[in-house]
Amino acid sequence: MERGDEAMSLLDFGLIHVYMGEGKGKTTSALGLVVRMTGCGGKTAFIQFMKGWLYSEVRGLSFLPGVKLIQTGRPDYIYPGQIDPVDFAEAEKGLQAARQVLLSGCYDLVILDEINVALSFGLVPLAEVLELLKRKPLHVEVVLTGRNPPTELIEIADLVTDMAEVKHPYRKGILARKGIDC
Known part of the structure; x- marks a missing residue:
């Protein structure tokens, strides 16, 4: 069997986490899980929505084996009311990447960084995200x-x-x- 098959996966079952709130630490906590998964020999896909520039975490993730990073978004901040058509196109790229990596079953951990913001800005349809989560492989x-x-x-x-x-x-x-922050 290949590594992506559920029988060969690191986890017996996978859960869904939401890291939210006004405080600092949402992406940082997700990155901590990447480190743990890497330490166990697992594979992670880390998809960043609305983060099209070189954060320090991007460099850091490049040192970890078994981690695939996909960034989408413009190289500047997006504010409500100032959304450009390119923002929708970049968010769709992120959603397509999420579909591909999640449904492949080849990853033990899939992180959709800042997807909650993309949803709240209306850049990605909630129904599509919910359907994707419904279809995620068990592990x-x-x-x-x-x-x-x-x-x-x-x-x-x-x-x-x-x-x-x-x-x-x-x-x-x-x-x-x-x-520390970037």
């Missing part, structure tokens, strides 16, 4: 990150973590720092 663990996930995602998830901001250095004027 694949899936993590959806980002602020403002729709209620329907929270309802189908097995694990939901809400990152609440209690205190943040940004409030003191300390901007994103290399190696």
Whole structure:
């Protein structure tokens, strides 16, 4: 059997996680799972929505065996009300990549980074994401990150973590720092 077959997978069953909230740490937590999966010899697909530039995590993931990174999005921030047609096209690329890697069954862990934001901005259809999650192979663990996930995602998830901001250095004027925030 090939590595992607369920009989050869690392996990007996995979759960659905949602990492949400206004606080820092959603992508960072997902990256921690990548490190754990890599340490067990597992394979991860990490798909970033709305992140079309070179974050430090992109460089870091390149050092980990068994990790496939796919980035989609423009190389700048997107704000509600300022969405460009290219943003829809990039989000569709991310959704197509998610379909391909998730349904292949070749990965133990699939992370859909910032998909919750893409959903809240209307860049990807909720019905398609829900259908994709319904069709995921039994053994694949899936993590959806980002602020403002729709209620329907929270309802189908097995694990939901809400990152609440209690205190943040940004409030003191300390901007994103290399190696910590970006």
